[in-house]
Amino acid sequence: MAKPFDxxxxxxxxxxxxxxxxxxxxxHTGTSVATGVVVExxxxxxxxxxxxxxxxxxxxxxxxxxxxxxxNQNMLQPADVVTGVDYDEELAVxxxxxxxxxxxxxxxxxxxxxxxxxxxxxxxxxxxxxxxARLPMAEFRTSWLYALTGKINTTPSLYLEAGAIHGxxxxxxxxxxxxxxxxxxxxxxxxxxxxxFRERVAAHDKIFYTTGRLTSEMVIKTVRMGIPxxxxxxxxxxxxxELARKAHLTLIGRARGKRFVALAGEDRIVFxxxxxxxxxxxxKHRRKAAVHDE
Amino acid sequence: MAKPFDxxxxxxxxxxxxxxxxxxxxxHTGTSVATGVVVExxxxxxxxxxxxxxxxxxxxxxxxxxxxxxxNQNMLQPADVVTGVDYDEELAVxxxxxxxxxxxxxxxxxxxxxxxxxxxxxxxxxxxxxxxARLPMAEFRTSWLYALTGKINTTPSLYLEAGAIHGxxxxxxxxxxxxxxxxxxxxxxxxxxxxxFRERVAAHDKIFYTTGRLTSEMVIKTVRMGIPxxxxxxxxxxxxxELARKAHLTLIGRARGKRFVALAGEDRIVFxxxxxxxxxxxxKHRRKAAVHDE
Numbered sequence: 248m249a250k251p252f253d254x255x256x257x258x259x260x261x262x263x264x265x266x267x268x269x270x271x272x273x274x275h276t277g278t279s280v281a282t283g284v285v286v287e288x289x290x291x292x293x294x295x296x297x298x299x300x301x302x303x304x305x306x307x308x309x310x311x312x313x314x315x316x317x318x319n320q321n322m323l324q325p326a327d328v329v330t331g332v333d334y335d336e337e338l339a340v341x342x343x344x345x346x347x348x349x350x351x352x353x354x355x356x357x358x359x360x361x362x363x364x365x366x367x368x369x370x371x372x373x374x375x376x377x378x379x380a381r382l383p384m385a386e387f388r389t390s391w392l393y394a395l396t397g398k399i400n401t402t403p404s405l406y407l408e409a410g411a412i413h414g415x416x417x418x419x420x421x422x423x424x425x426x427x428x429x430x431x432x433x434x435x436x437x438x439x440x441x442x443x444f445r446e447r448v449a450a451h452d453k454i455f456y457t458t459g460r461l462t463s464e465m466v467i468k469t470v471r472m473g474i475p476x477x478x479x480x481x482x483x484x485x486x487x488x489e490l491a492r493k494a495h496l497t498l499i500g501r502a503r504g505k506r507f508v509a510l511a512g513e514d515r516i517v518f519x520x521x522x523x524x525x526x527x528x529x530x531k532h533r534r535k536a537a538v539h540d541e
Numbered sequence: 542m543a544k545p546f547d548x549x550x551x552x553x554x555x556x557x558x559x560x561x562x563x564x565x566x567x568x569h570t571g572t573s574v575a576t577g578v579v580v581e582x583x584x585x586x587x588x589x590x591x592x593x594x595x596x597x598x599x600x601x602x603x604x605x606x607x608x609x610x611x612x613n614q615n616m617l618q619p620a621d622v623v624t625g626v627d628y629d630e631e632l633a634v635x636x637x638x639x640x641x642x643x644x645x646x647x648x649x650x651x652x653x654x655x656x657x658x659x660x661x662x663x664x665x666x667x668x669x670x671x672x673x674a675r676l677p678m679a680e681f682r683t684s685w686l687y688a689l690t691g692k693i694n695t696t697p698s699l700y701l702e703a704g705a706i707h708g709x710x711x712x713x714x715x716x717x718x719x720x721x722x723x724x725x726x727x728x729x730x731x732x733x734x735x736x737x738f739r740e741r742v743a744a745h746d747k748i749f750y751t752t753g754r755l756t757s758e759m760v761i762k763t764v765r766m767g768i769p770x771x772x773x774x775x776x777x778x779x780x781x782x783e784l785a786r787k788a789h790l791t792l793i794g795r796a797r798g799k800r801f802v803a804l805a806g807e808d809r810i811v812f813x814x815x816x817x818x819x820x821x822x823x824x825k826h827r828r829k830a831a832v833h834d835e
Contacts, residue, residue, distance in 0.1 A: 270779070270804055272802055272803050272804035272805070272807065273802070273803050273810075274800070274801070275683070275799055275800050275801045275802075276812075277810075277812045282802055284776070284777045284779045284781075285776075285778050287757065287781075303756075303757070389569070409776065410776035410795070411755070411756075411775060411776030411778055430756065460705045462581065462597075462724065463581065463597070482579075482703065482704035483564075483578040483579075484578060484580070484581045484705055484724055485579065485581065487581075488564055506568070508566050508568055508569075508574065508576055509566050509568075510564055510565075510578070511566070513567050516571075518570075522569070522570065
């Protein structure tokens with residue numbers, strides 16, 4: 248018999264003692280309590296000799312995060328030959344080395360001017376990704392959606408353990424493959440991008456699921472990865488919808504229980520599920536959803 | 542008779558046509574639907590002659606956002622004399638002018654190296670804020686908390702209208718004063734900081750409420766504003782808790798229905814509320830909570 252969660256290649260390890268801390272406080276009755284909180288750590292990413300950024304992360308996959316960050320910033324190209332990814336735990340530094348010489352001094356200057364940390368988003372030449380996107384035709388069956396979200400919602404995770412965390416899942420058909428969590432939702436996306444690059448995983452038959460909102464930045468990253476379908480239990484921003492339509496990305500939001508709304512790339516959706524057999528979210532899942540706003 | 546929401550000086554205007562867009566798509570039954578989505582716009586902030594950042598915002602209060610952003614980045618000092626805040630709608634630019642000459646070229650370089658856009662957080666000299674914090678003694682009654690969250694949850698907002706948005710509220714005792722929303726939760730915080738600066742509002746008797754997580758960045762900004770109490774319906778990160786304890790900030794999270802957990806500055810809390818008279822969150826509020834993960 249197959250074990251539950253057998254399909255996963257990578258999934259959260261909520262019992263990893265490095266990822267949460269027990270802290271004491273008081274609850275609403277004034278009683279002393281101990282509770283788990285997620286740990287955030289600074290990780291500095293270098294590309295060859297150049298310091299690029301310090302990210303706050305739970306730091307479970309520093310190598311994937313570094314690769315994915317650089318790819319999603321367009322500093323590393325899919326065709327680049329990576330000669331090494333060296334992580335030094337003590338220094339909290341990860342260095343990505345490439346065959347090609349790199350120098351992003353100009354790019355880093357540009358970034359200052361086009362982005363607000365944790366506020367704006369990095370566009371610049373990333374918009375080219377949208378203009379030149381050629382996402383593959385693919386089908387997305389509603390039966391997969393319901394099976395997939397059911398599996399994701401019941402997978403043991405840091406979010407069920409301690410809250411205050413975002414999650415992203417890479418899936419194929421109705422099977423989740425990689426489930427990454429992080430304090431920043433962009434870290435979770437980048438770790439999946441890094442995993443796909445490192446493991447040479449094809450994108451055309453994949454589905455990307457996120458707990459976060461469907462913003463322009465989320466759409467650009469999904470298109471950058473070459474994945475044709477993006478699903479979220481959260482909502483949309485207007486620019487996210489506009490970019491998804493331009494790139495012909497299938498954009499599905501507010502996916503909860505039997506409900507969802509698709510605002511772009513609707514032609515990929517195959518309505519094969521008899522809704523009479525799909526349950527509304529149970530009270531238990533509603534509570535879970537509530538934790539997710541963190 | 543007082544009108545409801547009379548206490549507010551600033552509150553969301555969910556019917557402002559500039560803030561949402563109607564878009565068409567299909568729902569889970571394959572039926573064509575129209576739905577409201579929040580608009581995000583690029584706004585470029587200048588400090589005197591220097592371009593500082595381009596933020597993605599709903600752009601309802603560009604002047605407050607610019608002032609608050611600069612204050613929270615430590616580029617504008619509380620004692621600075623602002624000689625003008627000029628917003629050009631067509632160019633999507635806001636320029637803050639100060640009596641003091643400013644030059645943050647070095648600072649901007651540093652920012653590149655210490656932050657990841659929408660991933661990391663801007664620390665650098667902001668950590669000084671924690672080290673030197675002298676937050677006032679104040680009391681925080683649990684009866685205020687329950688009255689306050691009840692009022693906030695029923696205030697008409699973009700979040701109830703279209704989802705996918707964060708909210709922050711500045712309050713005094715059990716009365717909400719300023720309720721700001723934005724696509725980025727840091728924008729919502731910064732707009733409140735800008736409002737307080739512009740309107741010369743005292744911080745020592747205020748309470749800050751956020752829908753977002755209690756991360757290190759959120760704690761630093763609250764301490765920077767001089768507000769002694771920070772409340773969220775979301776959870777904590779370990780570093781957020783650590784910094785709050787260092788700065789003696791009262792940190793209350795997971796505030797839903799009658800429940801909450803306090804992990805720092807517990808001594809300011811006065812348990813004056815008889816919990817027998819507080820309701821658990823209704824199913825209606827649970828749904829609202831669920832929308833909030835966006």
